[in-house]
Amino acid sequence: MLGEMVIDGVDVTEDPDGDSPPRDHAAELLARIAAHDHGAFAELYDMLSARVFGLILRVVVNRAQSEEVLQEVFLDVWQSAASFAPNKGQGRTWVMTIAYRRSVDRVRSAQSSADRDERAGLRELNTPQDGVAEQVELRVESRRVARALEALSGPQREALxxxxxxxxxxxxIAALTATPVGTIKTRMRDGLSRLRQEMGVTP
Incomplete structure (x- = not known):
């Protein structure tokens, strides 16, 4: 008898012998979106938008810009759903990867002007308020992490x-990427080690 399991709204039914692959509801929706199914797009948005926005906000930090990137991500999903290859990964991971790349692109494109604005703003303040200083620190740290992540292998970057x-x-993550949990643990351990090296952090 098959056991039933739900992960973040995804109905995942597994064969006790491991013969049946988990259901990928996001992939099913992407296939319908590729055929311009607006209902499927709305369902995918409802299912993933909160997670996607959380990812974007952690990278971009600025909430207004994160909301813009969220719109760009789902526009990209609508326009490029036909390019999703189910045999190469999970639908949810594909969407999250688009979100990550869009977020990094936004950080990179805004980096020069943001740095100038931050320096100018801090010079105008005799005593920077804690909130301002904290936002500056968060933005700088977010950019460092984004750059360091690019040095990792694809599987390590995906897991982290x-x-x-x-x-x-x-x-x-193991269920989403159809990868053994032990492999995910190894990727995260090795990825974190490399990330520390890239960021010059001593364990």
């Missing part, structure tokens, strides 16, 4: 992005 920006547990 889903865990620390998407808020998924190791078991959820």
């Amino acid at each position: 992005t889903l865990a620390y920006f998407g808020g998924y547990s190791q078991s959820e």
Whole structure:
């Protein structure tokens, strides 16, 4: 008899012998979106938008810009759903990867002007308020993390992005990516080690 399991709104039914692959509801919706199904798009948005926005906000930090990136991500999903290849990964991971890349692109494009604005703003303040200083620190740190993540392998970056920006547990990441939990743990351990090296952080 098959056991039933639900992960973040996704109905995942597993064969006790491991013969049946988990259902990928996001992939099913993407296939319908590729055929311009507006209902499927609305369902995918309702299912993933909160997680996607959380990822974007952690990278971009600025809430208004994060909302803009969220719109860009789902516009991209609508326009490029036909390019999703179910045999290469989970639908949810595909959407989260688009969100991560869009977020990094926004950070990079805004970096020069943001740095200038931050320096100018701080010079105008005789005593920077804690909130202002904290926002500056968060933005700088977010850019450092985004750059360091680019140095990781694809699987390591995917695991850490889903865990620390998407808020998924190791078991959820394993289910989403159809990868053994032990492999996910290894990728995260090795990825964190490399991330520390890239950021010059001593363990």
